[in-house]
Amino acid sequence: DSGVTQTPKHLITATGQRVTLRCSPRSGDLSVYWYQQSLDQGLQFLIQYYNGEERAKGNILERFSAQQFPDLHSELNLSSLELGDSALYFCASSVAPNTGELFFGEGSRLTVL
Amino acid sequence: KNEVEQSPQNLTAQEGEFITINCSYSVGISALHWLQQHPGGGIVSLFMLSSGKKKHGRLIATINIQEKHSSLHITASHPRDSAVYICAVHLQGGSEKLVFGKGTKLTVNP
Numbered sequence: 001d002s003g004v005t006q007t008p009k010h011l012i013t014a015t016g017q018r019v020t021l022r023c024s025p026r027s028g029d030l031s032v033y034w035y036q037q038s039l040d041q042g043l044q045f046l047i048q049y050y051n052g053e054e055r056a057k058g059n060i061l062e063r064f065s066a067q068q069f070p071d072l073h074s075e076l077n078l079s080s081l082e083l084g085d086s087a088l089y090f091c092a093s094s095v096a097p098n099t100g101e102l103f104f105g106e107g108s109r110l111t112v113l
Numbered sequence: 114k115n116e117v118e119q120s121p122q123n124l125t126a127q128e129g130e131f132i133t134i135n136c137s138y139s140v141g142i143s144a145l146h147w148l149q150q151h152p153g154g155g156i157v158s159l160f161m162l163s164s165g166k167k168k169h170g171r172l173i174a175t176i177n178i179q180e181k182h183s184s185l186h187i188t189a190s191h192p193r194d195s196a197v198y199i200c201a202v203h204l205q206g207g208s209e210k211l212v213f214g215k216g217t218k219l220t221v222n223p
Contacts, residue, residue: 002157033209043199043213056209088154097209102146104156 003027006091006105014113018079021108023091025072029103031055031094032074034066037107038087049074050097081112116140119200119214126221132187134217136200139181146211147174147185148199156199159185190221 003026013019025032034046036059045058049068060066063081068074078085088109092102117138126132136145147159160167160174162183167174171190176183187194200214 031209033211035211042215043201045210045212048209050209058210090156092156100161102148102158102161104148104158106155109154 002103002105004029004091004093004103004105006089006108008108009106010109010111012111012113013081015081015083017081017112018077019081019110021076021078021089021091021110023074023076023093023105025074025091025093026103029093029095030072031097032068032072033092033094033102034060034074034076035090035092036087037090038084043090046076048097055097078110081110083112086110086112115215116212117200117202117214119198119217121217122215123218124220126190126219128191128221128223130190130221132190132194132219132221134185134198134200134219136183136185136214137181138183138200138202138212140202140212141205142178142181142202143205144203145176145183146201146203147183148201150197150199150216152196159198187219190219192221192223195220 005024030051033048046060048056066076088107090107091105144163162176171188173186197216199216201211
């Protein structure tokens with residue numbers, strides 16, 4: 001158990017819908033990262049927060065947004081969903097940016113029908 | 114060409130064999146991660162390296178910054194080592210963005 005909790009584990013929804021994925025980092029970790037893993041693209045970095053502030057942005061679509069709350073949990077919002085958004089979405093946390101081991105959640109598997 | 118290349122893509126070994134997985138990158142980096150992803154999907158961080166060599170149990174990771182190359186070795190491989198091994202790099206300049214290789218799928222047969 002990494003200490004990082006992601007919910008929901010599985011989600012099936014329809015095109016055009018909006019979903020929210022939630023991540024609770026490991027106790028004491030201030031940095032939260034979101035990644036997308038699709039069959040054709042592999043793992044891709046989406047966005048990173050540190051202590052409530054956005055620190056780095058990767059290949060995140062405009063239809064996607066995220067935030068980190070004062071209690072350090074983070075949410076990734078995906079809207080106007082398309083078939084191609086079907087993927088595993090991972091959250092990871094670390095004590096601080098770029099300072100060592102990443103702890104990954106089990107992932108949220110999103111299926112868009 | 115991807116910034117991070119792994120080889121081989123697939124690897125099948127017999128239990129007890131010595132395994133080597135390679136990672137080459139074409140950009141300046143500040144650190145490199147080796148990750149393990151099990152068939153169920155969960156990802157575990159094995160090592161973070163910025164120089165030299167690290168060892169944890171039967172796993173050894175090395176990095177050569179000048180040659181832009183890292184290797185992950187597994188000694189006395191076991192079927193439970195069967196997983197996808199992923200190399201990822203932090204770009205130089207302190208970027209928190211991780212760039213991932215496409216992974217090496219390892220199958221260890223009993």
